Amino acid sequence: MSSRTLDGTALESLRTTFTGTLLTPGEPGYEDSRTLFNAMIDRRPALIAQCRTEDDVAAAIGFGRQMDWEIAVRGGGHGVAGTCTTQGGLMVDLRHLNTVSVDPATRTARVGGGATMADLDAATQPHRLATTGGRVSTTGVGGFLLGGGSGWLDRTYGLACDNLLGADLITADGSKIHTDAADEPDLFWALHGGGGNFGAVTSFTLQLHPLAALTAALLVWRPQDGPEAVRAYRDLLTDAPREVGGGFLYFTAPDEPYVPGDLAGSLACLALVTYTGPEQEAREVIEPLTRLHPAGQMITEMPYAQLQSMLDDPPGYRNYWSAEHLHALPDEAVDVFCDNASEMIVPSPSQHVLFPQGGAVRDDPHHYPIPWRHAPWTVHPFGLWSDPADDDRAIHWARTLLTELHPWTSGSVYLNFIGQEGHDRLLAAYGPHNYQRLTEIKARYDPDNTFHLNHNIPPASHN
Structure with missing residues (x-):
């Protein structure tokens, strides 16, 4: 990726439609916003885009591509490898997209892409409903679920991704896509463990379960x-x-x-x-x-x-x-x-x-x-x-x-439990057949490998 300097004119143009907050180095809030759970990670993005809407996410990704910058997508910031940030590129920060709405009748929850387990649990608890979450409240729902999602309730309710009913995401070209078992089924399959390789997920729909006593x-x-x-x-x-x-x-x-x-x-x-x-x-x-x-x-x-x-x-x-x-x-x-x-x-x-x-x-x-x-x-x-x-x-x-x-x-x-340990570990996580299918799906939704800051699955043409 190029390390082009920030174009002030382009940034001001972005500000005219962006409803969230745009932070550059030296601005109030920048240092706190770039800090991750793992103190060994010390990177300084050229721009942090704190998104509040799907349109913000699409605009930020488009700006990052226009600038030819490396793009990182941040949810909870809990991952050990620090792949939700970048040195000199763009951090698309989803943490303001943290709303959780629960439908007790259908036992489902619609969860913002930047929500943490604390956000999810606070919304489901009053209804005596739950789904498999990470083992700490600060973990981001998005990265956790997209990696498969092992938690305290998984032996009872399955992995977190087993409870995924649908997702909305912004792809590298700025498209808004909804996926579930009927719509974009290959992409839906890939989101069950394939990580953040296919776009920035802005919301998830999850199956909930009655939990009268724990x-x-x-x-x-x-x-x-x-x-x-x-x-x-x-x-x-x-x-x-x-x-x-x-x-x-x-x-x-x-x-x-x-x-x-x-x-x-x-x-x-x-x-x-x-x-x-x-x-x-x-x-x-x-x-x-x-x-x-x-x-x-x-x-x-x-x-x-x-x-x-x-x-x-x-x-x-x-x-x-x-x-x-x-x-x-x-x-x-x-x-x-x-x-x-x-x-x-x-x-x-x-x-x-x-x-x-x-x-x-x-x-x-x-x-x-x-x-x-x-x-x-x-x-x-x-x-x-x-x-x-x-x-x-x-x-x-x-x-x-x-x-x-x-x-x-x-x-x-389980890739959520490890850092960057090499390509062989990636193959081991999926197996050869699944890995090949994931690369083919990647080529359809992110052919340029824009979303490569993760346990990266390159597009099939890049293998």
Whole structure:
């Protein structure tokens, strides 16, 4: 891409029709607007277009192409690789497009392309409805869903993309397109895991589900008790009903009532079990874990929106994430997972996570481009730290874990959980057939690869 300087006349022309805010370096609000979740990303767009309407998005994209600039599309800004920004180009900022409207009769929600999970949950909670969302409230709905969308409720309601009923997007040539199972069906298929490769999505229509009760159990053990606890958690989730979800993680224990005082600020392990039902039923289901006498625990019904924000990741840290799907989790793999936790940076917000899949994730009948849905387990080293001197150590910890678990990996990967790890990982995420089909769809909707700041799928003619 060219690094042409900003044309003041062209910018003033854009301002005449643009209803949002246009920010250039040095203007009030610019610095805050360019800041991302991952503090390792420090890029300065030549222009930030804070859009308020679909027309704003189309105008901004047209301006970026006129200037021959690299174009980035920002939703939540939570992705580890920082692909929602650019150095010297255009950031199309969707965060003001965050309105969520709920239709309780049809159990659907229309969600703005810049909405976060907090926006979605706040709108659905009063109706006792929910759909699968990210595991923290600050995650953007758009990037999360377009990458597939694994969350606390996925074993019950499927992946986030399984609940996508329709989408509206602006393509690289400024066209406004609606897609669903009947209209533009190939594009609709591609949005189920293909990421932001095909345009800037300005709204989603999502299927919601009744959620009368949600129980969360947080069970804390000391690190030396981790292997036994993980094995019990594995055995429980292997045959658990769809109502059961959650994750097992090593983390720096917080100063909370459910954590023994001597563990606060130290390495601990946590089983977070979610149950889409009342507390008494949940207690019966998780009895194999509570009989291990965790050092601390909290078991209670709570609103889904509260669960979504309980483990919110603090912004401003340096980040490195990666992931692998596992086809099996024998005792030997459990030992590798637990032993590697000692290499985490403690204290820090880092998490060393094991997520279950199965249930509705595995059984969904659709043939979307996400073959990783059939793996029973996902391991996710999620590194956050503050000192640049710890960069090598944190990255080494994550990579070592995945290397040592290689005998049990499925070969596929959930792209939302990783940064830019090369073309082979992209192929692994989709499989050869799905990848080829995605490149062909890309060639129809973005032949110039304008939307390349993502886990990029190049147009077929570019392969």
